[in-house]
Amino acid sequence: MVTAPDSQKVWACTNGGELLSTTNAETNWNIQYPPGNTGLFYEVYFADTLQGWLTGYTELLQTTNGGQSWINHGSIFPSYQKLNVVAELPGVGKAGQECIITAHYDNTSENPANLAPGADDNGSGTAAVLEAAKVLKDYQFDRTIKFISFAGEEQGLLGSYAYAQKASQAGDTIVGVFNLDMIAWEGDSVNVIELHSGTGAASQALADITTGVINTYSLPLIPQKITIGATTRSDHASFWNYGYPAMLGIEDFDEFNPYYHTTNDLLSVLDLPYFTNFAKAGIASAAILAEPYPACLAVPGDVNASGGIPNLQDVIYLVNFVFDKSRVTPPCSGTDPVNCWPFDPICRGDVNGSGGTPNLQDVPGEQEVLWL
Ligand SMILES: [Zn+2]
Structure with missing residues (x-):
């Protein structure tokens, strides 16, 4: 959607939900961030240089001063209360530093009021997060691990946005977020997985951890780190908004799941070996970021590791x-x-x-x- 109130000023919304504007006839474009929104916008219209309207995934905004400020007219959907599900494994030495593994548990379809099975989007990621909690609970880590299933992703990252905003306001230290969203569709047996890290160094380091895990454990996956052009259309983007390192692990966009957001997104069409390896890569990545304690091979009283009985x-x-x-x-x-x-x-x-x-x-x- 593009709108041009005069020959110099043009406003546009991208497929990625970004709001762009130029004031010099498209020579330079700037991304605009109207305050108090989820950052996803799909329609913009200016009646003249001052009067404009903007619809986000969930909100309707209006400006009367050419976009300098926006009046939020609130949600264009009826409101529901949905809950994020958060489990925590407290860290031992650095409990204040949090590593997060996430997936959204909601889904949509062409008939969302009646059926939205969402096996790939995002039962797959949710299963991986549950498995992460099941496996890692028996080990000790220096850092705290949080296992989170987010609500309201399909309505515009609502659950993760609320969580990241609250974490930022509370001053939480989040060292990294591994977001798993659609990890079980493999269209061509090449086993590509995409690691959307964006351009931030700390987020890219998360993708490097996952690539390292795949190499170390010889998982049959081909990781592709996406920096410029990384998608913002899943829950990791909420953490980017608040300056936290985060990464999305997702199946190959080039082999896009044809059952995406349909009532046929079912377990029967998924590639379970691919999913299992993807889940292993995600879980091991979170474990490494959390700094596991090595297996206890030392004699407990042998403090200086000199061997023999304590002296x-x-x-x-x-x-x-x-x-x-x-x-x-x-x-x-x-x-x-x-x-x-x-x-x-x-x-x-x-x-x-x-x-x-x-x-x-x-x-x-x-x-x-x-x-x-
Ligand atoms: Zn999804």
Whole structure:
């Protein structure tokens, strides 16, 4: 949709739902972001240079000053309350840093009031998120992992937009979002998966994690990182809006699922081996970003990893660690020449088996020290 209130000023909406404007006869285009919206716009019309109307996926906006400000006339759909589903696996050492694996659980079709099965879009991503929670709950990670199914994606990323906005207002630290949306249609047996990271370095690093996982575990998938031209039409874009690193994993757009948004988006037409490998890549990516603790191979009391039964050197090592770690200014200036080290694996310093980073409770008492 394009509208030109005069020979210099032109407004347009793109297929990706962006609002563009030029004030110099299309020499330069600028993306416009009217406040308080989901960022998806499909129709724009200007009656003259000042009076304009804009419809988003969900909203109707009006300007009387050539787009300098917009009046929001609210939703053009009746309102419903829908809920995001959020589960959390608390991190051990860096609990304030969040890694998120997401999928939207709603769907639409040509007959949405009666049937919208959505096996690919997005039962596939939702199943992967549920499986992620089922598998990863038995392991410890430094960072917190959140498993989220979003509502209202099909109406314009509503659930994820609300979540990201709230997270931003609360000052949440989100180190990365892996959004899985349509991961089970494989039209040509080439097994391409697209990783839409955009141009931000931190988001691109997420795509690189997924590519690394595919190589490390020899998954039969061909990852393609999409930077310029990455789509904004799924929940990862809500996090981009608030400056959080995020990435979309999706099947090959070149082999687009012909049953997309129809009542025939059914399990029977999906490629389940492809889906399984895609889910594995997504789950492993979230696990790596969350920094798993290695398997506990050390003898718990053998703090300095010298082998043999715990002795006085282990106690000294542990005392240095505990007091250096708790020292605020200057940090880690204790007597041990190699202090400021992480405990790896954590169980080595976790002498009393309470879990978490070694602390004062792990340091043996006087009797134990005398015994050593
Ligand atoms: Zn979708």
